[in-house]
Amino acid sequence: MTNSESKKINVVGAVIIRDGMVLCAQRGPGGSLAGLWEFPGGKIEPGESPEVALVREIDEELGCAIAVGERVAYTEFEYDFGTVALATFYCRITGQAPTNREHTSIRWVKPADLDALGWAPADIPAVDRIKARYGA
Numbered sequence: 514m515t516n517s518e519s520k521k522i523n524v525v526g527a528v529i530i531r532d533g534m535v536l537c538a539q540r541g542p543g544g545s546l547a548g549l550w551e552f553p554g555g556k557i558e559p560g561e562s563p564e565v566a567l568v569r570e571i572d573e574e575l576g577c578a579i580a581v582g583e584r585v586a587y588t589e590f591e592y593d594f595g596t597v598a599l600a601t602f603y604c605r606i607t608g609q610a611p612t613n614r615e616h617t618s619i620r621w622v623k624p625a626d627l628d629a630l631g632w633a634p635a636d637i638p639a640v641d642r643i644k645a646r647y648g649a
């Protein structure tokens with residue numbers, strides 16, 4: 514087993530779609546994958562289901578309530594700091610509009626324009642699925 518395989522990080526990401534646009538979030542400077550774009554979300558805590566973790570993370574990061582729908586993609590990607598197992602889910606906002614609390618920026622993007630952002634590598638399969646489904 515390689516070192517990176519020994520550390521699997523279970524992460525959930527929310528593909529929030531509103532009015533045909535996808536909510537994208539840019540990671541801050543300093544941490545892992547600094548400046549790259551991702552789907553809001555984060556690490557699953559012990560005992561949490563992916564759906565419960567996603568509702569908690571989106572409340573923390575964006576201050577809004579969501580309904581979690583079907584899975585978009587599941588990817589395992591080996592970064593130098595460990596292997597991220599990323600599960601993304603289509604989500605719908607059920608309450609107030611999101612506000613950016615933790616990211617450098619958040620942006621609503623048309624599916625066909627998603628490629629213009631510099632994505633965290635683990636997210637590429639999800640981005641491709643979203644484009645295939647919604648991008649013209």
Ligand SMILES: Nc1nc2c([nH]c(=O)n2[C@H]2C[C@H](O)[C@@H](COP(=O)(O)OP(=O)(O)OP(=O)(O)O)O2)c(=O)[nH]1
Binds near residue numbers: 553556635
């Ligand atoms: N939230 C989120 N994280 C992602 C995505 N794609 C991807 O590779 N990741 C990585 C980045 C982080 O290493 C990890 C998620 O952890 P996190 O969101 O709690 O990140 P963090 O900044 O608090 O943690 P850290 O890695 O800086 O310690 O998964 C994604 O689409 N959404």
